[in-house]
Amino acid sequence: MAFVKLNDLEIEVEDGTNVVEAARQHGIEVPHYCYHPGLSRPANCRMCLVEPHVFFPPAGAIVPDRQLATGCTTVLRTAPPDRKLDGKYDFIVYTDSPRVKKARADILEFLLVHHPLDCPVCDQAGECDLQDYSHRHGHDKSRYLEVKNVPPKKDLGPDVLLYATRCVVCTRCIRFADEVSGTGELGLIHRGSHDEIDIPRSHEGVPLQVLDNKLAGNVVDICPVGALISKDFLFKSRPWFLEKANSVCSGCSVGCNITVEYKADGLYRIKPRFHEDINQHWMCDDGRLGYHYVNSDDRLQLPLKRVDDELTPTHWADALAVITENLSEVETEDIVVIGSAQGTNEDNYVLQQFAHDVLKTTQLGLFGQLPGEEHKFPQFTIEADKNPNAAGARTILGSANGNVVLEGEALWEKVSEAKVVYLVSGGPERPLEDAEKAALKHVDFLIVQDVLPSEVTQLADVVLPGTTFAEKDGTFTNSTGWVQRIRKTIDPPGEARVDWEITQQLAKQLGGEMNYHFAGEIALAIAENVPEYADATHQKIGDAGIKLADSDQ
Amino acid sequence: MSDKLIQIETPFVFNGENQREFDALIGRYPVKEAAMLPTLHLAQRQVGYITPAVMKYVAEQLEVSVMKVKDVVTFYPMFFEEPVGEYVIRVCHTLPCALRDCKGVLDHLKAKLDTDVASETNLAKGTTPDGKFTLMKVECLASCDVAPVIMVNGDLHKNLTSEKVDEILNDLSEK
Numbered sequence: 001m002a003f004v005k006l007n008d009l010e011i012e013v014e015d016g017t018n019v020v021e022a023a024r025q026h027g028i029e030v031p032h033y034c035y036h037p038g039l040s041r042p043a044n045c046r047m048c049l050v051e052p053h054v055f056f057p058p059a060g061a062i063v064p065d066r067q068l069a070t071g072c073t074t075v076l077r078t079a080p081p082d083r084k085l086d087g088k089y090d091f092i093v094y095t096d097s098p099r100v101k102k103a104r105a106d107i108l109e110f111l112l113v114h115h116p117l118d119c120p121v122c123d124q125a126g127e128c129d130l131q132d133y134s135h136r137h138g139h140d141k142s143r144y145l146e147v148k149n150v151p152p153k154k155d156l157g158p159d160v161l162l163y164a165t166r167c168v169v170c171t172r173c174i175r176f177a178d179e180v181s182g183t184g185e186l187g188l189i190h191r192g193s194h195d196e197i198d199i200p201r202s203h204e205g206v207p208l209q210v211l212d213n214k215l216a217g218n219v220v221d222i223c224p225v226g227a228l229i230s231k232d233f234l235f236k237s238r239p240w241f242l243e244k245a246n247s248v249c250s251g252c253s254v255g256c257n258i259t260v261e262y263k264a265d266g267l268y269r270i271k272p273r274f275h276e277d278i279n280q281h282w283m284c285d286d287g288r289l290g291y292h293y294v295n296s297d298d299r300l301q302l303p304l305k306r307v308d309d310e311l312t313p314t315h316w317a318d319a320l321a322v323i324t325e326n327l328s329e330v331e332t333e334d335i336v337v338i339g340s341a342q343g344t345n346e347d348n349y350v351l352q353q354f355a356h357d358v359l360k361t362t363q364l365g366l367f368g369q370l371p372g373e374e375h376k377f378p379q380f381t382i383e384a385d386k387n388p389n390a391a392g393a394r395t396i397l398g399s400a401n402g403n404v405v406l407e408g409e410a411l412w413e414k415v416s417e418a419k420v421v422y423l424v425s426g427g428p429e430r431p432l433e434d435a436e437k438a439a440l441k442h443v444d445f446l447i448v449q450d451v452l453p454s455e456v457t458q459l460a461d462v463v464l465p466g467t468t469f470a471e472k473d474g475t476f477t478n479s480t481g482w483v484q485r486i487r488k489t490i491d492p493p494g495e496a497r498v499d500w501e502i503t504q505q506l507a508k509q510l511g512g513e514m515n516y517h518f519a520g521e522i523a524l525a526i527a528e529n530v531p532e533y534a535d536a537t538h539q540k541i542g543d544a545g546i547k548l549a550d551s552d553q
Numbered sequence: 554m555s556d557k558l559i560q561i562e563t564p565f566v567f568n569g570e571n572q573r574e575f576d577a578l579i580g581r582y583p584v585k586e587a588a589m590l591p592t593l594h595l596a597q598r599q600v601g602y603i604t605p606a607v608m609k610y611v612a613e614q615l616e617v618s619v620m621k622v623k624d625v626v627t628f629y630p631m632f633f634e635e636p637v638g639e640y641v642i643r644v645c646h647t648l649p650c651a652l653r654d655c656k657g658v659l660d661h662l663k664a665k666l667d668t669d670v671a672s673e674t675n676l677a678k679g680t681t682p683d684g685k686f687t688l689m690k691v692e693c694l695a696s697c698d699v700a701p702v703i704m705v706n707g708d709l710h711k712n713l714t715s716e717k718v719d720e721i722l723n724d725l726s727e728k
Contacts, residue, residue: 184618189627200619202605203634206559208619 019071035072124226157211167227251287255478300465301494341368341387342427344474358512392477465496484545649697
């Protein structure tokens with residue numbers, strides 16, 4: 001640990017911490033543009049200048065260093081005993097001296113020289129470092145009277161636009177494309193004050209390559225100003241009108257930490273949230289842009305039942321009555337209950353409890369999205385399993401009394417012999433493979449719980465409208481054993497209900513004794529009954545998640 | 554994306570002589586990327602300017618992204634991205650040359666060649682219709698003691714007057 005005098009604070013920081021981070025840990029802002037903790041540090045924006053103090057032998061005193069230093073590249077380390085300042089400090093640095101304040105204001109004036117000041121029409125307004133720092137550290141006027149550069153707005157890729165006039169050329173996006181995605185589509189063209197971010201183009205402006213990789217959306221997040229803009233979010237909402245909730249991406253088994261931003265009428269965007277061991281600062285575009293199904297107008301809003309071979313809307317009481325009727329005379333071994341890898345641990349726990357306690361069946365299966373492709377980048381991997389909770393669902397469904405959880409061929413074989421199947425799906429529309437379709441057609445009475453009409457619901461006798469990851473609380477377990485919380489944002493559409501509530505209602509209807517009130521209560525039951533999940537209460541999981549003890553990977 | 558990707562129909566490759574030169578120079582650098590400038594000069598010598606095909610080829614040879622090559626090409630004004638005249642006339646307009654009336658030299662060249670001065674992003678503006686000359690202003694050519702100077706392709710011409718400029722142009726026209 002290094003003992004540092006930071007302004008008038010005496011702090012201890014770990015060796016190797018830079019001044020920007022050390023200050024941040026103690027609630028002091030050192031403004032910066034080019035520095036990003038997930039990228040290399042070129043120290044080109046000069047915004048994070050700080051004033052180190054050094055020992056000056058002729059005067060026998062500690063004095064401000066001759067030059068200001070960039071905080072992002074000034075690394076704090078323990079000094080040898082004979083080099084301590086004032087006999088005890090490893091480093092003395094000021095982030096609020098008059099010299100630093102003047103340097104900041106002057107740098108900002110330079111950065112704003114060509115800036116169009118078009119905040120009223122800029123998507124970034126409200127979450128813009130240029131705005132915030134100008135307000136907190138800048139001059140209130142510019143002395144620049146010459147003509148401003150007006151580089152054109154450019155289309156960089158399927159989801160990214162560049163408003164080059166707003167760019168401060170921090171090169172975060174270029175470094176991201178070089179270091180994290182390794183795709184290298186971005187660079188600088190021209191020189192000096194004519195510098196522009198661009199993709200490689202011919203002299204006429206036709207691209208040779210576009211910013212079209214599965215991590216491209218991250219450059220919009222890391223852009224500190226309004227230069228890189230997501231087309232998906234362009235002009236949709238002012239950021240200050242959005243509610244935010246910490247959640248977990250449901251796009252694949254990595255379990256990236258995300259912030260869901262929403263209003264009452266739906267989700268507006270998804271941004272990655274830092275988690276050191278899972279996704280660092282990043283997420284993929286499949287997850288980022290994969291939320292649109294939640295807002296879909298096609299969402300199932302009412303229970304459906306089959307009348308004269310047509311699925312017809314009905315009300316909950318009726319749908320549950322139809323199910324009760326059809327379940328009453330079926331032998332236990334003819335029932336198969338299939339949980340969802342899209343569902344939470346809580347959904348699946350209630351489901352297995354229903355199967356075990358009420359239906360008395362041990363025939364449990366697991367259903368989920370079809371596998372996709374794995375994509376590997378230098379610092380990020382998108383996994384092939386497109387379910388957020390396959391690991392959790394498998395453990396939870398199989399937890400009670402050694403139930404075997406069937407998957408794949410074994411499951412569909414069992415389904416084709418069953419009379420009644422209760423299948424929970426969820427997530428984006430899931431196409432059926434031929435074998436799956438054939439097996440489900442065999443079933444006499446098929447109950448499907450899903451969020452969108454699909455090939456699965458088409459085969460159902462009763463369809464129950466469930467909820468997506470954005471409409472419920474609960475936990476997901478990722479492929480490396482991290483249990484993390486998702487949180488309810490918007491209300492489910494129409495009459496749709498949280499999946500475990502539907503299952504519980506069904507259980508009650510059939511005489512079961514189950515009375516959970518909220519997801520956290522189910523998590524407590526899981527913690528009590530599933531040994532691996534003994535610590536996985538919502539309180540302990542919090543925002544950081546917990547790693548299951550026996551899943552070292 | 555509204556823009557379509559550019560299709561490179563005839564890929565660029567070094568001719569025999571340039572290939573030999575490239576092979577020789579690539580060994581002189583610790584990493585391949587460091588050979589960017591000489592490689593681009595070789596390619597520009599062969600084609601006359603840097604086309605998308607050249608950028609792609611150079612990127613492959615040096616194992617870097619195409620954008621890295623584009624970056625360098627647009628940074629240095631000595632690389633051209635569009636055709637230039639057979640003779641590129643660079644007129645120095647930095648202070649010593651300016652004090653020794655480089656403007657007169659430039660105006661004389663403009664009148665003689667009947668062309669405007671090229672800008673970095675529009676070389677055609679300074680190129681004569683017959684494709685023989687391209688006229689451009691450049692920063693210091695490091696010959697302040699003999700100002701004003703111009704450079705025609707690789708050759709420096711010193712202590713210029715209108716008469717000397719006429720001589721140079723006559724010599725070039727006769728070639």
